[in-house]
Amino acid sequence: MMYRAMIDPAIGALLAGAFALLFIGAALQKLRSPERFAELFRAYRVVPDGVARLSWLVPVLELTTGAGLLAGGSRAGACAVGAALLLSYAAAMAINLQRGRRDLACGCGAPGERRAIAEWMVWRNLLLAAVLAAMLLPWRTRAMTGADALTIGAGTAVAALLYMSVDRLLGRVAPGNALLRGAP
Template sequence: MELLRDPVWLTAVSLGLALLFGAAGWHKLRNRAGFSAILQSYALLPERLVRPAALLVPWLELAAAAGLLISSGYPLAAVPGAALLLAYAAAMALSLLKGRRIADCGCHFGAQHQAVSAALVWRNLLLSGLALSLLQAPRSRELGVYDGLVIAAVLLCGCVLYLLANSLIANQQTARELSL
């Protein structure tokens, strides 16, 4: 568990989550009507709260991204970031439990539409766990040039794994639909 306290790990996770929240918040701000429609499809909020939520959520994501970019802000930004991810997982899980088929989860920045699934719930739970790993006190050591390269490599691998997991989830859903 010492690895989870290493500043290289904490920095890579913080930057990766900042990238995720920043891109998500930016996309939602650029397409507020589309995000509002997605929120409405979940049918978890009263109609009068859908539009205010569609305005608030992107700013919460951008605030989490900004907090995660500040190195001393690991613990500060980890909690709201994890809370957002847990809220997304809960919204998806509730929709699945109620038997709703939601065609677009709203989490792919408009690049593709992906139906809400249990795999997406688990993905968000895993991401919230990553965010909460930032709450650990970092091991005290200076970061060097080599550490910067390792952080860049971990960040790149994390992005590739995230995109690969999303593709596998989407392909699983497509295969399931084709076999019906």
């Protein structure tokens, strides 16, 4: 007998909510200081300067992805775009780490926070992309209950807090006073 993996709708909605917070938060951070983000985008040197001028599209894609994750009908597309974004972030960091350019600001974290790129960030983005790709599996169909709503709300909050906590803890690995390219 062949087992077909299916995602429980409460778990899927919890993950969709957590990823929506991640993408919308990242987009809003970039939109608060578009000039800083454009400078950071260029500093990675993974695309020609002409293409780097289109850096404003990144927060637009992140906002669209976050909104799409919250809307049931567009969730699959949002998962695919979100995974592609995370894979591109991982690739940009990995390329620059391979080049020895460890003094680049990651562009993640709170506004004004200065954190250098590191290997763990590449792995984090690959893991997040894999979770988004797994969300493309079929979802079980069942009626949602009040307990599901509580699970989704509380679970999304816990997932967001856990992500921020682990991100902060791992962020302490990099020296905070390093002179970073692409940082204010």
